[in-house]
Amino acid sequence: MSLYMVPIQTRTGDPTPYERQLATAIEGVFGEGEHSLEGLVEGLNSAGVFAPDGKTWTAESFTTEIARLGDQ
Amino acid sequence: MARVYKPGALSADEIFATGLRDQWHAVCPSSWVERGAIRKLKRLGEDWVLYRQSDGTVRMLADRCPHRGAPLSHGMHLGDRIACKYHGVQVDGEGTVLSVPGMPGCNLEGKKLVRALPVQEVGGAILAWFGLDTETEPTPLVVPDPLADEGVSEFLCYTEWKAPWRFAVENLLDPMHGAFLHHESHSMFGGEQSARFRIRETDRGFFFEKTNQRGVNFDWVEFSRSGVDWVDLEIPYPATAGPGGPFGIVGMATPIDEGTTSIFFWRYRRVVGWERDVWRFLYRTTLEERHWAVLQQDRAMLEGMAPDADQAENLYQHDLGVIRLRRMYRAQAEEQAKALAEA
């Protein structure tokens, strides 16, 4: 009997380069101990990791985008 | 006289090895049985067929046709029933023969001849009631509270291990392994490597917890019986995982057979709003594979243990939770074997 062992069960494909870059940057900001929404948005902008449209993040654009990414 | 298949009277050892009866057990992820699908699975040492009716209801039957015992799982899905591939006998989700096409009017029609288990879906998994005998009414199933909590977000991780189910449950009742086995991991590198433990009773089970440390490593676990047996535990995340505090695990282990186990881990976090969304994004993108690496450490250890590893142990204070659990299951297996022998 073959056993079911699937390391990734919550998505079907690899993350896109954009998703990877964003995740790494978010973990970077969080890793500094900055856990507020404002701090995160500021941290992403100063790391040069911008929204898909190339604009700097605002709290609003970030929460909209992360809700999309989080609910996929 | 019509016959209904049931396994013979099981001994206490057999019950202990293949899983306690008269309770709910998690069977598989809901996504394994899509609408219109038929799936064969072994659980508690027996073969079952699961299918989802066209109205969405999941059904679970013994995988034996009442005619000559062919596997119903080879059959055809007819919306609300399965037609056996061998001679076409049709059986519904309650195990009742609806039609014998080769011999219309045959007296098997209308009889309930296949064992059907009551099923429920909880947190993206299918759970079934495995009664000691076919007539036992299911006890109510109380959903583990983190899975019923609106303020909690969770992901189910499902896997299977080549290890007896009791090793898997005992592993969860053994928080101390966190600081050793998982010392090299994203979540359990911190804290003391020695501790004193205590058992704290609850009305549905007990806590097994360190007395000198909390919130630093795998420091406590709660074992609950709420129709289904489950554990709840908490492990801290590093700062990189963002706001929301530690993650929890609701865990269940279901015997496939005496040497193989289905593992259900609902990893959850108390997060709402953007904190929830960002956690879910990170979980999918980076965290899930780190969690998986930790789970592989457990798997390698438990699969590496001899099947009779628990025959010559030398236990110490940290093993009180394990001892407690074994006594409970052992006594219950004896009781169930007795009830079966008397039936």
Ligand code: FES
């Ligand atoms: S064995 Fe199933 S119809 Fe004959």
Ligand SMILES: [Fe+2]
């Ligand atoms: Fe572990």
